[in-house]
Amino acid sequence: MATNFRLTCYLCGHEHRAVRLSPGQKAVCVRCDAVLAKGSRLGPDTALAFSLTGLILSVPAIFLPFIAAGKLGDLRISRVLTGVGGFWDRGLAGTGTLVLLCGCVLPLALLASLAVLHAPARLGFRQRTDFGSLYRAARILEHWAIPEVQVLAVLVALMKLGSLVDVTIGPGFWCYCGMAVSLLVAEHSFDFDTTSPFPAAAENAPEAAP
Numbered sequence: 656m657a658t659n660f661r662l663t664c665y666l667c668g669h670e671h672r673a674v675r676l677s678p679g680q681k682a683v684c685v686r687c688d689a690v691l692a693k694g695s696r697l698g699p700d701t702a703l704a705f706s707l708t709g710l711i712l713s714v715p716a717i718f719l720p721f722i723a724a725g726k727l728g729d730l731r732i733s734r735v736l737t738g739v740g741g742f743w744d745r746g747l748a749g750t751g752t753l754v755l756l757c758g759c760v761l762p763l764a765l766l767a768s769l770a771v772l773h774a775p776a777r778l779g780f781r782q783r784t785d786f787g788s789l790y791r792a793a794r795i796l797e798h799w800a801i802p803e804v805q806v807l808a809v810l811v812a813l814m815k816l817g818s819l820v821d822v823t824i825g826p827g828f829w830c831y832c833g834m835a836v837s838l839l840v841a842e843h844s845f846d847f848d849t850t851s852p853f854p855a856a857a858e859n860a861p862e863a864a865p
Contacts, residue, residue: 664689701844706769709837712830713763720825722809724816735759735831758805762838765796769841797842802835 663670664684671685682691722733736759742751768789813822 664691702769702841703773705837705841705844706766706773709766709834709841710763710770712834712837713766716827716831716834717759719827719830721827721831722813723823723825724820726820732825735827754805757799757801759802761796761800762802762834765793765800766834766838766841768793768796800838802831802838806832806835 664687666689667684667687669684669686671682671691683689684691717735719734720732721735721737724731724733736755739751739755739759742748742754772789772793809828813824816822
């Protein structure tokens with residue numbers, strides 16, 4: 656069933672009439688073949704549920720102990736932002752800022768954007784605001800919000816430090832992992848055709864491919 660929205664390609668700007676996608680189908684631009692939308696395999700509420708879950712998990716992930724390392728009675732407890740401060744203290748402000756943005760700020764911004772874009776359609780609210788800018792921002796943020804990379808970096812560090820010091824994984828790390836997984840699921844389940852912020856219909860319909 657077609658909707659009363661239109662979907663604009665984020666690469667070439669070509670407008671399409673949005674259509675309902677079956678699970679696993681993709682809508683591609685008729686001009687440049689860019690993927691515009693994906694039919695979620697987990698249900699229409701998946702993106703909203705996991706984006707809200709990620710936002711909730713981000714609070715303990717930031718404030719609870721992340722990693723505790725000690726030897727000979729000297730114990731140091733780190734939190735998710737401790738590494739950023741370490742980079743700044745060693746004169747690596749650029750690296751610290753990049754870690755802060757890609758590992759914390761931008762993932763939270765993307766989770767919030769997905770939640771706001773999906774909430775009106777899924778909760779039955781009447782959309783009164785044009786979310787065009789937020790829609791385009793979400794497409795950009797998905798390339799820079801990479802908390803899973805920080806998780807892998809921490810795991811590599813633990814493997815190297817495990818033989819030198821006593822390492823204990825704190826609850827903040829597990830909450831951060833949960834946030835990262837929630838972001839990945841929400842991002843890949845984001846149904847752009849039902850949350851498109853553009854109110855009018857266009858002539859061309861996006862191609863649906865399995």
